[in-house]
Amino acid sequence: MNSLLRSVPITWKNLSRRTLRTTLTVAGIAVATFLFSFVESMRDGVRRATEAGAAETRLVVYRKNRFCPFTSKLPQSYERTIQDVPGVKSAVPVKIVVNNCRASLDVVTFRGVPDEGFMEDHLQGATLRSGSLADWKLRSDAVIVGSALADRRRLRAGDRFDAAGVRTLVAGVFESLDAQDQNVAYAHLGFLQETAQRGGTGGIVTQFNVEVTDPARLEEVAAAIDERLAHDQFPTTTRPESAFVARAARDVIALVRFAGIVGWASLAAVFALIANAIALAVRDRVRDHAILQTLGWTGMDIAWMVVLEAGMLGAAGGAIGALAAYGAIAFAKLNFTTEGVSIGVTSSATVTGIGILLATALGAVAGLAPAWTASRREIVQGFRTA
Amino acid sequence: MSRFLPISYATRNLGRSRSRLALAVGGALLVSLLAMAGAGFAIGMDRALRASGLPGNVVLLGAGSEESVERSEISPANAGVIAASIPGIAVLDGRPLASPEVNVALTVVARDLPSAATSGERTGLVRGITPEAFLVHPQVRLVSGRAPEAGSGEVILGASAARGAGLDPAALARTLHDDGTGGPEVLVDTRTFRVVGTFNAPGTVMDGEAWMPLNDALVLTQRDTISAVIVTLEPGTSPSDVTDFAQRRIDLELSAIPEPAYYASQSAFYRPVRIMVLASAALVAAGALLGGLNTMYAAFASRIRELAMLQVLGFARRAVVASLLQESVISSLSGALVAVAVALFALDGIAIRFSMGTFGIRIDETVVAIGLAAGLVVGIAGCIMPAIRCLRLPLPAALKSD
Numbered sequence: 106m107n108s109l110l111r112s113v114p115i116t117w118k119n120l121s122r123r124t125l126r127t128t129l130t131v132a133g134i135a136v137a138t139f140l141f142s143f144v145e146s147m148r149d150g151v152r153r154a155t156e157a158g159a160a161e162t163r164l165v166v167y168r169k170n171r172f173c174p175f176t177s178k179l180p181q182s183y184e185r186t187i188q189d190v191p192g193v194k195s196a197v198p199v200k201i202v203v204n205n206c207r208a209s210l211d212v213v214t215f216r217g218v219p220d221e222g223f224m225e226d227h228l229q230g231a232t233l234r235s236g237s238l239a240d241w242k243l244r245s246d247a248v249i250v251g252s253a254l255a256d257r258r259r260l261r262a263g264d265r266f267d268a269a270g271v272r273t274l275v276a277g278v279f280e281s282l283d284a285q286d287q288n289v290a291y292a293h294l295g296f297l298q299e300t301a302q303r304g305g306t307g308g309i310v311t312q313f314n315v316e317v318t319d320p321a322r323l324e325e326v327a328a329a330i331d332e333r334l335a336h337d338q339f340p341t342t343t344r345p346e347s348a349f350v351a352r353a354a355r356d357v358i359a360l361v362r363f364a365g366i367v368g369w370a371s372l373a374a375v376f377a378l379i380a381n382a383i384a385l386a387v388r389d390r391v392r393d394h395a396i397l398q399t400l401g402w403t404g405m406d407i408a409w410m411v412v413l414e415a416g417m418l419g420a421a422g423g424a425i426g427a428l429a430a431y432g433a434i435a436f437a438k439l440n441f442t443t444e445g446v447s448i449g450v451t452s453s454a455t456v457t458g459i460g461i462l463l464a465t466a467l468g469a470v471a472g473l474a475p476a477w478t479a480s481r482r483e484i485v486q487g488f489r490t491a
Numbered sequence: 492m493s494r495f496l497p498i499s500y501a502t503r504n505l506g507r508s509r510s511r512l513a514l515a516v517g518g519a520l521l522v523s524l525l526a527m528a529g530a531g532f533a534i535g536m537d538r539a540l541r542a543s544g545l546p547g548n549v550v551l552l553g554a555g556s557e558e559s560v561e562r563s564e565i566s567p568a569n570a571g572v573i574a575a576s577i578p579g580i581a582v583l584d585g586r587p588l589a590s591p592e593v594n595v596a597l598t599v600v601a602r603d604l605p606s607a608a609t610s611g612e613r614t615g616l617v618r619g620i621t622p623e624a625f626l627v628h629p630q631v632r633l634v635s636g637r638a639p640e641a642g643s644g645e646v647i648l649g650a651s652a653a654r655g656a657g658l659d660p661a662a663l664a665r666t667l668h669d670d671g672t673g674g675p676e677v678l679v680d681t682r683t684f685r686v687v688g689t690f691n692a693p694g695t696v697m698d699g700e701a702w703m704p705l706n707d708a709l710v711l712t713q714r715d716t717i718s719a720v721i722v723t724l725e726p727g728t729s730p731s732d733v734t735d736f737a738q739r740r741i742d743l744e745l746s747a748i749p750e751p752a753y754y755a756s757q758s759a760f761y762r763p764v765r766i767m768v769l770a771s772a773a774l775v776a777a778g779a780l781l782g783g784l785n786t787m788y789a790a791f792a793s794r795i796r797e798l799a800m801l802q803v804l805g806f807a808r809r810a811v812v813a814s815l816l817q818e819s820v821i822s823s824l825s826g827a828l829v830a831v832a833v834a835l836f837a838l839d840g841i842a843i844r845f846s847m848g849t850f851g852i853r854i855d856e857t858v859v860a861i862g863l864a865a866g867l868v869v870g871i872a873g874c875i876m877p878a879i880r881c882l883r884l885p886l887p888a889a890l891k892s893d
Contacts, residue, residue: 106810114830125880128843133781140774148721170680176712177563205559206596210763269562272556338713362765365769374775381514385789 106414112410119386119414127418128176130382134422134464135429137371137378142430142460143450144368146315147361150450151443152172154284155358162320164327165349166196166313169340172353173206174445179339181298181310186333192326194318197223198298198310201445208356208443211257214289217246217310224249225293228279231286234297236262236277245296247276250480253438253449266290271300277349284449311445313345353446360441361448375419375464378484379471383415387475394479395487404480411476412469419468420461429459495810496801499818501824510824518783519826519869521832526865527834527858530659530770532843533765535853538656540758543695544750547581548627549733552719554746558756560594564716564816567591569743573720579728586619588723591629593708595718596888598700599648601657601708602676603685615655616700617679619708619717627721630695635664636688637671643705645671646679650690650841651699664689679703680711681746694851699842721750778863785872791815791877798881799889812878819874820867827866831859 120127133154133273168177187196218224224238233253236345237284241247250260251486253279260266279289298309316328327343334341344352351358362389387394394407416468505512551573556563574580578882581588599615618624622638625631631649639645653660656677663686666673671687678684679701692698709715722733730749737747748756790800801811831854839854884892 125788128787129788133785135780136774136778136781139773140778170598172598173561176557176595176597205760206561207559207760208764209760210767211760247650269558307819339878371775371778374778374782378778378785380786381782385785389789431850 109409116414126382127185130378130418131186131396131422133378134375134419135426137374138423138426138464139430140371141368142427142456144364145388145456146434146452147385147450149453149456150448151361154448155347160320161345161347162317163346164315164331164343165346166315166343168340169342172444174201174203175206178309181308187313187330190251190329190333192317192322194316197229197314197315199312200294201311202269202271202301203445204299204445208441210439211443212442214445215271215292216289217292217294231279231281234278234280241276244274245293245360246273247278248273248290248292249277249292251287252278252280253440256438259438267339287449288447291369341443350446353444354448357441357443357448368388373471376467376471379415379418379468383475387479389409391487395484398484408480412472413423413481415466415472419463423461425465427457431457494806496814502850504818505822516826516870518779519823521867522779523827523830523862524833525706525772525776526811527854528838529769530853530858530861531838531852532768533857536761536850537758538853539694539696539850540736540754540867544754546751547724548720548750550719550750550753551732551745551749552709554744557579557746557748559801560719564717565716568630570720577733579725579732581723581725588623588626588720590623591621591705592719593718595703595712597680599656600678602678604657615652618700618702619705621705626863627723629692631692632696636878641701641706645687646684646701646703647690648686649698649700650691652701660689669745670694681713683771688746710723712882780869787873792880795881795889795892799886803885815878816874820870823848823870827863831862
């Protein structure tokens with residue numbers, strides 16, 4: 106143990122003696138770990154939005170073969186038909202208006218929901234940052250806006266908010282952990298129906314959010330709903346909410362999958378950077394190592410010192426990069442939205458920790474080969490090489 | 492004395508360490524390739540959208556739907572009102588160039604694909620058209636078969652749309668006869684359509700679309716409204732005439748946008764995605780540059796005595812720096828040139844299906860210039876700082892160094 110610890114001050118001196126090399130290596134590792142952590146946060150967002158939990162109870166009823174809120178049009182009267190399906194606890198008609206169905210990072214999504222009951226239940230786990238639900242109920246054109254959308258568009262309670270051809274007044278801003286909520290503006294269903302119909306009579310919704318009584322019967326209830334409406338004028342496709350998000354956000358998921366390759370390539374870059382820096386350092390210190398061996402250090406001690414140096418470089422760069430990614434993601438509040446469905450990119454302590462640990466471990470592994478070479482060199486050969 | 496070292500000194504030095512040369516060339520190659528891939532994607536997407544809009548065309552869509560034609564709904568009767576009322580609409584063979592269209596995202600998939608591939612994941616853009624569409628969108632060229640006829644369950648596919656549907660556009664063009672026979676069947680939404688033609692609209696979003704007669708599209712989507720009317724104006728006619736018409740006829744609830752401006756707004760919509768792609772490429776390139784700098788510092792540090800000797804022989808420091816710069820730039824530009832070749836052969840023209848559209852990576856002269864510039868920056872940045880650091884030492888100390 107003592108021999109392991111005595112390497113620490115020497116290793117630290119070795120790193121601080123070559124300030125420039127250490128800085129460049131740490132900076133390179135930080136950049137690569139930043140990218141890795143960023144990509145992992147995106148993947149984390151996709152996982153959270155699309156992985157079904159055992160207790161999932163929500164289904165989404167959408168128009169069959171339609172992929173965008175503009176084209177999914179269902180009569181609101183289906184609400185009663187769906188309610189009558191055994192196993193259905195509740196069915197909420199939702200009208201969705203987006204400024205664009207395509208995928209990007211600045212999409213505005215309005216969700217029209219019934220005036221009574223829905224928002225009270227829905228906001229139970231959320232906190233109102235400003236405004237109130239009472240204000241929302243008072244005005245037909247009022248909206249309650251998710252925090253990510255509010256921050257992006259700099260909205261506060263009392264502001265006018267015009268987007269996607271819809272003119273509204275912000276009655277409140279709320280914070281929620283659900284990515285689908287962070288990026289939407291909840292409006293009154295009737296108001297959004299009338300606006301979308303340009304003065305028409307409304308009565309058309311985009312989807313129904315259905316709660317089932319038993320999570321185990323999710324698929325069975327979905328099939329029953331589709332079966333009941335299969336021969337109607339507007340046939341439906343009903344999916345668990347996580348599957349619905351996964352289908353709607355497939356372009357974003359494909360993008361994130363591709364970004365995953367960049368993330369792993371970044372880790373390879375960390376490995377290469379440290380391996381290169383350590384190889385250079387070991388070559389410079391052949392005589393130093395020979396002196397240490399003369400003073401009684403064993404080959405294992407030398408190897409440990411080299412691995413420690415590589416690990417310290419990885420840890421320092423990894424910590425800077427992963428923490429910078431954590432801060433950047435928290436600041437940017439990114440949300441990919443497509444077809445009215447959002448995938449949030451949120452900072453997480455787990456991802457940050459994994460980033461630091463991987464960079465450190467990769468550093469140590471990258472130091473193994475140079476460490477082996479350094480430990481095997483004979484003292485005389487070391488002095489001659491120098 | 493302002494003598495410079497011969498360039499052969501730099502080139503011969505390059506061969507002293509093959510591993511170091513490989514590292515320098517490889518690093519520059521990586522940085523250039525990443526810069527070109529990022530720029531190629533961003534420029535390709537931007538140009539595809541911009542090339543889709545013609546300066547003489549104006550899009551008339553529903554008021555409030557200016558951000559997306561797919562959201563727009565206007566009365567089909569408006570097409571006639573527009574053609575009759577707006578002065579300056581171009582006329583060909585007595586027909587005003589006003590094209591009523593429906594734009595909708597639906598599944599478009601080859602009927603004989605395995606069932607797993609027809610599960611609704613192959614979304615494509617479908618455009619309901621009249622014959623006028625070919626006149627207002629001259630970028631579209633029918634390359635095989637014929638135009639679809641109304642009520643016959645026929646469709647034509649752009650080259651990228653055919654690929655998206657699981658068909659090989661080249662094979663499709665070969666099998667299609669001039670009378671439209673010989674084409675396969677595709678499922679659009681829930682209905683079967685026969686492919687009677689293929690078209691090319693290279694570098695535009697239309698290349699990724701399926702076109703069918705307007706009425707068939709209305710029936711298929713169960714809608715009684717169209718998405719937009721595209722008009723082509725006579726040369727010299729200002730788009731503001733159309734804008735004025737839309738503002739005057741508030742009963743029609745129309746909004747008029749010059750086509751280039753509409754597609755520019757679509758391009759702006761994707762800007763955050765492009766910035767993210769470019770930022771990622773820049774970060775990876777920065778990481779590679781930092782690694783390269785490390786190597787160059789080590790490489791130059793081992794040559795301090797040699798560089799001092801050159802000064803003793805009468806070469807000024809700037810001459811030594813120039814020689815080191817030559818070495819570095821030659822190796823990095825070699826890497827950049829290889830990257831350009833790789834990009835031209837492997838990346839240029841790759842179609843990326845993203846968000847209901849198809850965009851091609853474009854490796855054009857601008858992107859090549861960006862790649863070469865990235866390689867040059869790697870060469871200069873990777874050399875100047877290490878060179879200055881090595882040449883800062885006083886001559887006696889440098890001559891005594893290890």
